Amino acid sequence: MSRGIAIGRVSEASGVKVPTIRYYEQIGLLLPPPRTEGGRRAYEQADIERLSFIRHSRELGFEIDQIRTLIQLQDRPEQSCADADGIAKARLSEVKEKIASLTALKAELERMVEGCSHGRVENCKVIDILADHSKCRHHQLHAPPQGTKKLDHGALRASWY
């Protein structure tokens, strides 16, 4: 019995949801495992570890393509780790930038909320500041992170924060 671990167990053990595991296989991030006679995926312990690696990387905000590179590096332990270091450093400066942006954002939102007289909309600081950009202080907040080609196409996305 149990030649291979079922996808549900792998999901539980790795913390990656079942459809996400199948998705990772589809995009070539995870090797297709052998199947049982009935056609079900039969994984091994190593797959759980790989998925944990992927999950942790995603939690740290690395993109799928970067994770692909990191996995390749992991599979060649005799290589230089300069690339891995570079990826991590790039991510670190992204994170620093985002913290800076969000901190400026926080200041402005606080200004809005504190200035709200809790009366009617006509005197509301929240609406006021939104309507008149000149009343705000973060004019240069939104330069997209330098050196990212992938995010360029989504200039104003809320999710950028």
Place this chain on the structure above:
Amino acid sequence: MSRGIAIGRVSEASGVKVPTIRYYEQIGLLLPPPRTEGGRRAYEQADIERLSFIRHSRELGFEIDQIRTLIQLQDRPEQSCADADGIAKARLSEVKEKIASLTALKAELERMVEGCSHGRVENCKVIDILADHSKCRHHQLHAPPQGTKKLDHGALRASWY
């Protein structure tokens, strides 16, 4: 001559790209303007102001649906601004949470980068920490923001940061 402002001018003046303006019209965020004989959109100054409002709101990370509500409020100046205040406060606590998450993330990335011996992958702290989740410190980092229905479906999205 110039009965109405062309979409290109509006785009320039508001800072919202042309296709995005058409998209906003499509999803009902912006009223369809009258057209010229040739079928081109003819805007007024008020549209530029509305688009500036939208852009600024997006920059502050508000979602389209929230902006819809904010616009409705703006159009009824005699109403209470409690709703606007609520939206801004909700956004503020999201931002605070994200700053906290990112700060934890930054700490872990710094630990990875500092620990890197700049040698081979087999001794690389970066790969090491990614592979073994127990070696990291942010286990409880990623509870999705409470009270957001819209973001629930993207649990691990990198863009969340």
Place this chain on the structure above:
DNA sequence: CGTACATCCTCCAGTGGCTATAGGAGCAAG
């Protein structure tokens, strides 16, 4: 008046990283 060129139009497909649903098959326990 003709022509070159900028700007506009609609429609549709693609982005990232999944998530959800439909419609079915496999499999162990009672």
Place this chain on the structure above:
DNA sequence: CTTGCTCCTATAGCCACTGGAGGATGTACG
């Protein structure tokens, strides 16, 4: 043998846009 759980594939949807094809319109200049 039936109940109920897990699994399978395939497809569509999410957000907030962005980009391109292929064509129409408007304007500046000769």
